[in-house]
Amino acid sequence: MRIAFAEAEAAAQRGEVPVGAVVADASGNVIARAGNRTLELKDPTAHAEMLVIREAAKVLGSERLTGCDLHVTLEPCAMCAGAISFARIRRLYFAAGDEKMGAVEHGACFFGLDTCHHAPDVYSGLGEEQAKALLRDFFRKRR
Amino acid sequence: MRIAFAEAEAAAQRGEVPVGAVVADASGNVIARAGNRTLELKDPTAHAEMLVIREAAKVLGSERLTGCDLHVTLEPCAMCAGAISFARIRRLYFAAGDEKMGAVEHGACFFGLDTCHHAPDVYSGLGEEQAKALLRDFFRKRR
Numbered sequence: 001m002r003i004a005f006a007e008a009e010a011a012a013q014r015g016e017v018p019v020g021a022v023v024a025d026a027s028g029n030v031i032a033r034a035g036n037r038t039l040e041l042k043d044p045t046a047h048a049e050m051l052v053i054r055e056a057a058k059v060l061g062s063e064r065l066t067g068c069d070l071h072v073t074l075e076p077c078a079m080c081a082g083a084i085s086f087a088r089i090r091r092l093y094f095a096a097g098d099e100k101m102g103a104v105e106h107g108a109c110f111f112g113l114d115t116c117h118h119a120p121d122v123y124s125g126l127g128e129e130q131a132k133a134l135l136r137d138f139f140r141k142r143r
Numbered sequence: 144m145r146i147a148f149a150e151a152e153a154a155a156q157r158g159e160v161p162v163g164a165v166v167a168d169a170s171g172n173v174i175a176r177a178g179n180r181t182l183e184l185k186d187p188t189a190h191a192e193m194l195v196i197r198e199a200a201k202v203l204g205s206e207r208l209t210g211c212d213l214h215v216t217l218e219p220c221a222m223c224a225g226a227i228s229f230a231r232i233r234r235l236y237f238a239a240g241d242e243k244m245g246a247v248e249h250g251a252c253f254f255g256l257d258t259c260h261h262a263p264d265v266y267s268g269l270g271e272e273q274a275k276a277l278l279r280d281f282f283r284k285r286r
Binding site: 038039041042043044045046050053054057058061062063064065077079080081082083085086087088093100101102103106107108109110113114116117 | 162171181182184185186187188193196197200204205206207208220222223224225226228229230231240243244245246250251252253256257258259260
């Protein structure tokens with residue numbers, strides 16, 4: 001999660017909403033890391049989770065990341081929750097909850113739906129205050 | 144939608160689940176077309192809708208496809224519904240509903256949630272039988 005925060009801070013430096021993510025393999029080795037790049041890439045799908053899943057799939061040469069864990073600084077949205085499910089992520093760790101767009105513990109609560117065919121184990125709250133402060137500072141400076 | 148079906152048929156020829164999608168601008172000009180390529184690209188996010196949205200964003204040079212319409216042969220899943228919302232798609236047309244994974248008229252019913260901040264107008268059912276037949280034939284041959 002430390003690396004995910006470094007990626008979130010780097011995203012903020014680029015003027016992107018500060019969210020960072022990491023994929024680690026079953027042994028805990030980091031195989032991909034990414035920050036949000038929607039503005040830079042002009043790509044509405046370029047959330048940190050999407051980029052890190054695509055990168056990890058490339059590294060492993062498989063569209064399934066079975067046994068891998070994803071660490072992200074903010075609760076995933078519906079798009080990212082869907083991708084996490086398709087990628088067969090084993091464990092999802094996220095820092096801050098996202099009442100506005102989250103789809104894990106808010107909104108769709110996607111992993112509990114019948115239309116979700118693989119759900120990771122979910123661990124939330126680790127680093128919550130740090131993640132919230134990062135987002136708060138970012139949006140305060142933009143006003 | 145005719146082009147979306149051609150993309151779905153091409154996907155089936157490649158051994159991919161046959162789903163195809165098109166993005167058209169406000170005047171109805173096709174600006175991007177794509178079929179599902181999750182296996183070929185080894186990318187769990189490479190659904191037809193995701194690829195076509197990313198391509199259209201590249202063509203327009205913007206992460207927002209304001210005024211554009213998306214035509215797809217199957218009801219979008221949660222991942223794709225999220226991307227459609229972020230991309231500010233104006234109208235979504237889909238052929239067959241998807242009880243198993245759909246997130247528009249099934250499951251999350253994402254566009255009706257408070258955590259969805261832009262919802263397209265949705266038109267479903269046009270070409271439904273053709274889309275269902277395509278999927279049925281594909282899965283029958285794979286057994």
